[in-house]
Amino acid sequence: MLNHTLRGCCLLALLPLFVSLQPAAAQAPVVIGLSKDKPASGRFVETPQGYMVPYEATIPGTMVTYKMQPIPGGKVKVGSPDSEKGRQPDEGPQFEVAIEPFWIAEHEVSWAEYKVYMSIHDRVKQLYQDKIRTAPADGGEKIVTAPSNLYEPTFTFIKGADPEQPAVTMSHFAARQYTKWLSGISNQFLRLPSEAEWEYACRAGTTTAYSFGNDPKELGDYGWYFANSGEKMNHVAKKKPNPWGLYDMHGNVGEWVLDEYIADGYKAHAGKTLTAAEAIAWPTKLYPRVIKGGGWDSDAEKCRTAARRGSHDDDWRKRDPNFPQSPWWLTEEPALSVGFRPIRPLIAPTTMADKNKFWDADLQDTRDVVKARINEEGRGARLIADETLPGDLKKLEAQK
Template sequence: MLVTRWLAACVSFSLTIAAGLSSLAAADPVPGLVAAEPTTGRFVKTDAGYMVPYTATIPGTEIKFEMQPIPGGKFKFGSPDSEAGRDASEGPVLEVEVAPFWMASREVSWAEYKHYMRMHDMFKKLVLNETFKITDDLKPNLVTAPSNLYDPTFTFKLGAEPDQPAVTMSQFAAKQYTRWLSELTGQFYRLPSEAEWEYAARDGKTTKYFFGDDESKLGDYAWYYENSSETFHKLGTKKPSEWGLYDIYGNVGEWTLDEFTETGREKLAGKVIASQDAIVWPTKLFPRVIKGGSWDEDAAQCRAAARRKSDDDSWRSTDPNFPQSPWWFTEAAALSVGMRLMRPLTVPAQAEQRKFWDADIKQLQEDVAYRIDEEGRGARGIVTPDLPEQIKKIGQ
């Protein structure tokens, strides 16, 4: 019986890796895409149909999240029309062409992220129950779940209510969350690139903020240093952009895919480039790009073009483990960092999808393997759409 279950799980997993990921491009029906022009509400016309807002539910839960359609277009990446207030670290201004995509109307909440955190214990129980077996040849293809928190009181210091933004996760953990959600739902989710994030935050405008250049209006749309009382706030309590995005400025900063560099894009200046060609794929663990400002930053740092970089010493120096956690930060600066989902209209080929999800440098790959295999912190698991049923069968 156990052998039969293990073989069935391995077959299911093999189908997910060999064919399931490619099915992300061919899921039917496609959420948020309709054939007929809507008579009400926001929509984006494309060659594939009309993109509309949609609400998705995390399988096996009642937890919902909303996605908004973002139209394709060209924009000047890195600066408003005026250079006033622009920081030199924001690099050269590039003309970037962005393809249509959906972006989450709100930052990932604790309700969403805590369910993913549960996978740490669930994956371990599924292995002990022999529902599936983790073999060396499968390890590179598995989803990791973050280790249980070394000090939960720190991460939850500012609150951990279901409708508050999740914080202190590393970029790697954020990317693995998007992989877990993708393989669970059959839809391709990922972090936005810096260019995609900035394009969405501009709302089709060329000013510092989507509402203009007047900083005095920021409080209507954002929780930032002047009005936050030094903490983040419940999601969606300020006004959204015209594209339906709440808290795109302030509240918590948001991870992007990019490495933070002041010199990585000069060779692209003067050209019209696709947004994915503007990505600075990371070559080292730090620093990486966070966008949007936060509850702890001033108005200038909440501009669409503003950037923040992750930092090793000030983000995880009190982590007593070695190697330090690939999934969590332990310093106060990370209490202002979270994430937001995006989903492209055009799904990349199967071979390209993992580039958006997995550990991208050797050091990170080795740290993840050591923490899981040697220390037992963190877990790997097989994620397919029937994972909720597998969890139910072991009584969880």
């Protein structure tokens, strides 16, 4: 009996050693904006992966922040009903789209945010010159292009360049590349929303002409448009948000989405329910691309949730004297009221090829122009945007 007792005591004494020798249980990675516990207050979206919550993130290597709001999955009728006042022919017939959960920027990308991306052009070239990084060859899957320096800044900044104003005049391609750059350095998958996703987020569960109702007289409380803007874009997030906490969905600046603008494109989907992916009109030509949300120069009816317009890139580059003209910048007045805001899907694509469909140039002509501008003129720059880039840029700053 005594021997059994001693043996048991010895085993108990050794138990902590056995436990310490076991491999530690792998901890699930922390996902920004996702909580395993139900929040006690504030907005949240319950999903099988956890509770999506609003969050604020900092652009790595800077003190510039941006805020993201969670959007629940659900269905939306895209377009406007025949009875809606101000309805245009290109807004129908309505069709239904099933949307998966995502986060979306609380307001349009500001100049404070976009100028970080703009500054990469000269800085990465210096990184290569100082041999802190090696310049990547053209054609790699992870390549991002930094936009060229502005040929004539007054074209872009004529309506202001205040850090709290929305950034404007970037091309559709540049907006896509911004989301690739930010995705790479933050290790989060961000992209432009599709037209259906944008409209779903704007509606925020409503079925009225605007997210606040049908009366355009109330628009001044929620957005900057022709009647109250002072003929300029204004600071972001100064009006009332929609029910899902999103600012400036009606006015201030219109917003690029993924889709090609097709005036009668909704007819092909009449009476159908599509997934968000099925509903995307992937571009097949340079323009027109869809712009949603109206702008500081829009009448009230153009700021309705269902309102849409198309870009005209050739006309919007007339004052660019270069050949080929910039793939990153537009110059004409319509583009002075066009910006964008990114989204972050809860479930991201897993392959680089699938991600690049949302990020990279979608036409060979654009790829050729980018190559010519960088290789022949030295305007624009190629880089690998990854989590090491902000640290390398800090090394550069330390050398000054």
